[in-house]
Amino acid sequence: MSDLKLYNTLSRQKESFEPITADHVGLYVCGPTVYSDVHLGNCRTFISFDIIYRYLRYLGYKVRYVRNITDAGHLEGDRDEGDDKFSKKARLERLEPMEIVQRYTVGFHKVMQLFNNEPPTIEPTATGHITEQIRMAQQIIDNGYGYVVNGTVYFDVEKYNKEKPYGILTNRKLEDLLEGTRELGGQDEKKGRLDFALWIKAGPEHLMQWPSPWGMGFPGWHIECSAMSEKYLGKQFDIHGGGMDLAATHHTNEIAQSQACYHTSPARYWLHTNMLTVNGVRMSKSAGNGFLPEELFSGSHPLLEKAYSPMNVRFFMLQTHYRSTLDFSNEALQAAEKGLKRLWDAYEKLMSWETGVGSQESGDKELDEKVRGLVAEFDEHMNDDFNTARVLASMFELVPIINSIKDKTIAITALSPDTVTLMQSKFKSYLEDVFGLKAVNEADNGKLQGVMQLLIDIRKEAKGKKDFATSDKIRNQLAELGITLKDEKGGEISWGIE
Numbered sequence: 001m002s003d004l005k006l007y008n009t010l011s012r013q014k015e016s017f018e019p020i021t022a023d024h025v026g027l028y029v030c031g032p033t034v035y036s037d038v039h040l041g042n043c044r045t046f047i048s049f050d051i052i053y054r055y056l057r058y059l060g061y062k063v064r065y066v067r068n069i070t071d072a073g074h075l076e077g078d079r080d081e082g083d084d085k086f087s088k089k090a091r092l093e094r095l096e097p098m099e100i101v102q103r104y105t106v107g108f109h110k111v112m113q114l115f116n117n118e119p120p121t122i123e124p125t126a127t128g129h130i131t132e133q134i135r136m137a138q139q140i141i142d143n144g145y146g147y148v149v150n151g152t153v154y155f156d157v158e159k160y161n162k163e164k165p166y167g168i169l170t171n172r173k174l175e176d177l178l179e180g181t182r183e184l185g186g187q188d189e190k191k192g193r194l195d196f197a198l199w200i201k202a203g204p205e206h207l208m209q210w211p212s213p214w215g216m217g218f219p220g221w222h223i224e225c226s227a228m229s230e231k232y233l234g235k236q237f238d239i240h241g242g243g244m245d246l247a248a249t250h251h252t253n254e255i256a257q258s259q260a261c262y263h264t265s266p267a268r269y270w271l272h273t274n275m276l277t278v279n280g281v282r283m284s285k286s287a288g289n290g291f292l293p294e295e296l297f298s299g300s301h302p303l304l305e306k307a308y309s310p311m312n313v314r315f316f317m318l319q320t321h322y323r324s325t326l327d328f329s330n331e332a333l334q335a336a337e338k339g340l341k342r343l344w345d346a347y348e349k350l351m352s353w354e355t356g357v358g359s360q361e362s363g364d365k366e367l368d369e370k371v372r373g374l375v376a377e378f379d380e381h382m383n384d385d386f387n388t389a390r391v392l393a394s395m396f397e398l399v400p401i402i403n404s405i406k407d408k409t410i411a412i413t414a415l416s417p418d419t420v421t422l423m424q425s426k427f428k429s430y431l432e433d434v435f436g437l438k439a440v441n442e443a444d445n446g447k448l449q450g451v452m453q454l455l456i457d458i459r460k461e462a463k464g465k466k467d468f469a470t471s472d473k474i475r476n477q478l479a480e481l482g483i484t485l486k487d488e489k490g491g492e493i494s495w496g497i498e
């Protein structure tokens, strides 16, 4: 039996992880809707699943990790109300919807890379799987759980709920869920208030539309994940993940669709990450409190006192368990920066010791035992629902011991060579492979800040003297290097790396 325990939203408890096929894991994570830049809240979810993916591989599993790109079908409201996000943005910016998709997909990948997130093994797009989504919607109709009204296909939630509990994932009864939704208006085509669209009839304002048995239209957002997870991971797979905000509607609908289509629940374990907040309010585009990763890396956000490196931000996230909320603030980032530096300095010292140092006859058995115990805790904490925060706490207990050996207040011979080797290999595996951290050259980071400020000041002086040749030269040559200058309100100038 596996030692790994994970918290399953479906059962509301920690369960031992047993994969369907020995040594293999099928992991599906809902990806971004690429109609705007990802904010730091989105990044928290993707970083959390990157660490889960890395840890499963560290345990020796072969993982098929599927994370989709939602490039069609996401309406503004999660329950199919409002405009289609892509058409709206395309009209606003006078671009092709696929130009919107391309721009934000490229941006998303760049941000993932900066955070040192591994790419998923398959990254399917909604637009690339229209046929699969139509087929699934048709099967749901054929099985008696879908109905067509005027070119739109709906899922019949009340009928489904007579056989299977619709609100199973969040433990809610249908009556309670109904209370939280508005009454059907006279215009509504749906039979039931909770019914959701599998396929949506397209009007002329919808720039992306495809032929279907029900006329021209586009797929609903929920069917996309059901169709693509089935295609690449099968009718039932091991783990499905996403942010907590997706559980009540998107994932609830995914379960209903798979049950109605294939008579099986799609995933055995449902993992949900908690939200990144700012002053206690969930970070979201609609709340207007979304920090862009680039604003952190350049320090250009008005609420930030300085720039923070991607590794610093990643470390800040690792310090909190993925199921707890995490509040974003200058102070927390500064503390994380100090913490990471302290840990990384100790790690570099540890790795600089030659292999085989220590004494076969460890000079301090108690200390040797203590060190081995703390190192063993790394796996124990990760096996306890991926508790990165507690792994770091164990590492920080080892830091003063490493420092004392470096300062020679403790002799290296206090430890046995096996203990030293174990510590070296576990620190390396955890910091680099599982946590995905890389060395940050803070000195370089600080120097770059200084150089940029100098260039901005020279440019300001040049403009003041009407020396536009110099001011343009600075702007253009920086642009060639991929650094953009932006004029802010009040004459301030900020900069960002493309």
Ligand code: AMP
Residues within 6 Å of the ligand: 030, 031, 032, 033, 034, 040, 041, 042, 043, 044, 045, 242, 243, 244, 245, 246, 273, 274, 275, 276, 277, 282, 283, 284
């Ligand atoms: P979206 O592109 O809006 O579908 O979101 C992509 C992912 O980010 C989903 O898994 C969301 O649950 C997650 N997410 C959105 N806001 C936050 C937040 N403030 N903190 C953590 N995850 C979030």
Ligand code: ZN
Residues within 6 Å of the ligand: 029, 030, 031, 225, 250
């Ligand atoms: Zn999804």
